[in-house]
Amino acid sequence: MSSNPIPNGRQERVTGWGRYPIVETRLVQPASDAELSVATRSDGLVARGNGRGYGDCAVGKDASVQTLALDRFESFDPETGIVVAQSGVLLKTIIDVFLPRGWFPYVTPGTKFVSLGGMAAADVHGKNHHVDGTIRRWIEWFEIVCADGQIRRCSRTENNELFEATIGGMGLTGVISRIAVRLRRVQSAYIQQQTFVAPNLAAAMELFDRHESATYSVAWIDCLAVGEAMGRSIVMLGEHATITDLPVDLRDDPFDFPLRKALGVPFAPPISPLNRFSIQAFNSLYYAAQKRKIGQSLADYDSYFYPLDSIHDWNRIYGRRGFVQHQCVLPEERSREGLLELLQFISRHTQGSFLAVLKKFGKEEGPWSFPMAGYSLALDFPVNYNIESAYAALNEIVLRHAGRLYLAKDALMGRDFAHDSDHRLANFKMFREQHGMKQKFASVLSERIDL
Amino acid sequence: MAQAFARKMANDGFDLVLAGRNTDELDAIRRDLLVRSPSCSVQCLFFDAMDMESHREMIDRLSPLPEVAACFVGSMGDEIAARCDAGALALILRSNFEGPANVLGIVAKRFEDRGSGTIVGISSVAGERGRKTNYIYGSAKAGFTAFLSGLRNQLQSAGVHVVTVLPGFVATKMTSHLSLPPALTAKPEAVASAIAKAIRKETNVIYVKPVWFVIMTIIKAIPESIFKKMSL
Structure with missing residues (x-):
């Protein structure tokens, strides 16, 4: 074991998982409690884990204290x-x-x-x-x-x-x-999965309502479908498989399953291959493929919960400029109308989102956590010339329907929208001021939306 | 690196003895290992690589004698000071060469008497050729690499194997303040797996990232008349 001086970190260009924005910050990597307490002496810092927050939430205003070496x-x-x-x-x-x-x-x-x-x-x-x-x-x-x-x-x-x-x-x-x-x-390591096809948004919402007691429920939504098919979805329910749910040959070793071979994206292409046409083609193919899978199936936990984890660095697929995620939640009574407006805007004015996920939440808990009873829609958009105006237009719809955004995903909303859409943030800011946290802990996110 | 190796070996079903100077740190590692691999047994021993008189006694306390002994001792030290300060120089030589050589020499004798065992020494690519930026550290590692090579030669007939590890850049505490080129930098977990594999397969010398073999072959092939003018 070496007795080197505790490193003060180094200046690095750091991003979230969306690779946008890129910000220069001091990156410190404490490896013990003692080093952590030294690393937290300066102001304007925020903790950073594995950098999977999409936007700028884990990028410190001045310093980012990465915790990955604290892994015991x-x-x-x-x-x-x-x-x-x-x-x-x-x-x-x-x-x-x-x-x-x-x-x-x-x-x-x-x-x-x-x-x-x-x-x-x-x-x-x-x-x-x-x-x-x-x-x-x-x-x-x-x-x-x-x-x-x-x-x-x-x-x-x-x-x-x-x-x-x-x-x-x-x-x-x-x-x-x-x-x-x-x-x-x-x-077991398996999930008993049940798949339904919903030909439009109303049908998808009806499925969520009908299956409220299912442990897991989520929908992939085709955000480019229009007209009668607007909001068509694949709704997937899941339960942890019990021993008796497993075929006999898996029962001896219920926690073992063949590992998927991980793929990788070796570099970010200068122009993203994801555009309106490729996304539309993918969505149609995926929808058609899933339609054939209706009913019960058994999936290992890895492909059920983490389908994208098997493609390392998948965030590079959006090209050099990166991407942003827009995840909002709308209160239940406003969900149908709000979601239709969002989908209408997306299909008319954007190139579509490769990954669009719809989920019905349970009740709100905690003083400023994201979820509330209602529907959440998560979308990915590559960063391009019109991303800011598209994002603002989506936010306008969210605000009108009393929804709010997930801070762990956001990279673009402004201060006014943040506080107008979520009045709890004013309490959060006050709490931080009262406890002397404002100077000490600051991320690019907290500066941007004034927390 | 040592922690990653301990995790890997515990995961592979080995019982472990952790020896080091910071006993609180050892105990925290021990607790982590017991959560990760509840069926393994982990003991901690105080061990100061710099206090060479104590090594024999430390080895005497190992019961039973382990199958594998891996030495991760080393420090960069203060390279600049060591150029003209005997204390700083001794510190680098002792922590990277004399201490590790002394303790492994004692272990080697026990393994030789028993007629089995594997010794793992973590040396460095810096020992392959002296460069102006870190030749004191490099010369200590060069000495250690030569020591391991000789030890391997000596113990071969006794059925004891010696693995020399030349890790290249590794993302550890020792290097966390440096910006290392990602293509040349190994994660500690990758080093640990490579060592475990070398133990199984009785490999003699490993570079964790094969690209380092290429790099070092080139660097070693540069004629001294040219090398002395270079800045690497």
Whole structure:
């Protein structure tokens, strides 16, 4: 072991997963609690996990404290399923370590390459939000380095205000150093999947309503379909497969499945191959292919939850200029009208989104977490000359229907839209001012939307 | 790097003894290993590579004698100071060469008596040819590489294998303040897997990224009359 001076990091050009915007920041990588406390002495910093936030949420105004070297487990209790780990541990590692023993995370976003700290900061949701809520529900406690340099342990009974504020607080309340999170018991690595075709938006929403008790539900939506077919979707439900759900040959080794070969995108093409025509062609083919898969099927967890993880660096497919994601949620009573307006705009004025995902959420929890009861639509757009006007037009629709955007995905909204669409952000800003967090913890996101 | 190797070996079913100076750190690594691989057993031992008198006693406390001994000791030290300061020079030579050679020499004798075992030494491509920017560190590693080579030669007939690891750039704590070219930089996990494979296959010398073999072959082939004018 070497006794080198603690590095102060280096200036680096850093981005989120969307590769836009590119910002120069000081990147520090503490490898111990002692180094973390040194790394958090300066102002204008934010924690960064594995950089899977899409926009600029994990890029510090002046410094980004990357937690990936803080990747140790500390304990696991097989009675309760509670694992204690440092915040830089990746979800992938948790699954690799615990799934063979019959445990799976209660809540998982669409990629397993997220850090535990990042999951807490964004208060991530999964396809089971309507049943199991966000990761907040499954966090028992965490430790956080605060603005005053003190390390506080937060839970529902200890420093509760900070506990609630930090989960979903986008790293703007401090740097989480370790987390205790509860895992769920599963009998296999498989998901029993049920697929439905919805010929239009009304049918898709009807399916979500009818299958409210399904553990997992999500829809892929063809955002370029127009007229009668507007909002046509493939609705996918899922349940953790029990031993008896498995074919006999899998029952001996229910946690084992053939690994998919990972593909990669070796470089970002100068011009994205994704355009209106390729996306329309893909959507039609995909829709037709899925139509043939209607009914029950068995999928391993990796291809069910993380279809894109098998293509490393898939974010490069959008070309050199990167892409932005637009994920909004609309309140339930406004969802149908709002979604139709969004889809209409997308099909008329944009080249379409390669990945468009529709999901019905359960109730809102936490002081400023993203989800609320209603529908969420997530879209990807490559960055090009008209992205800002398209984004603004979508936001205008979102605002008119009392919706809001997911901070972990956003890279473009302005201060006024952010505060007009989400009045809770004013409380968040006040909370930060009251606790001396504003100077200390600042990301490019928090500067942009004035938190 | 050592931690990644310990995780890999525990995952492969080995029981482990962790030896190092910072016992709190060792204990944290131990707890991590026990969560990841609950069926393995992990012991921690205080070990100071710089205190060479203590090495024999440390090895005596190993019971049973391990199958594999891997030495990850080393430090960059203060290269500039070491050019004209005996203390700084000794620190680099001792931490990268004398200390590792001493402890592995003791282990080697035990493995030789037993007639089995694998010794892994982490050396460096910096030891392949002295360059103006880090020739003191490089010469210590050159000494260590030569030591491992000789040890391999000596123990071959006793059934003891020696693996020399020349990792090139690795993204670790020691290098986290440097901007390293990604194509030449290995992750600690990749180093760990490469070492585990070299142990299994009884490979003699490994570069983790094959491109380093090419680079070092070229660098070693440059005539000294030209090399002395270069800045690498």
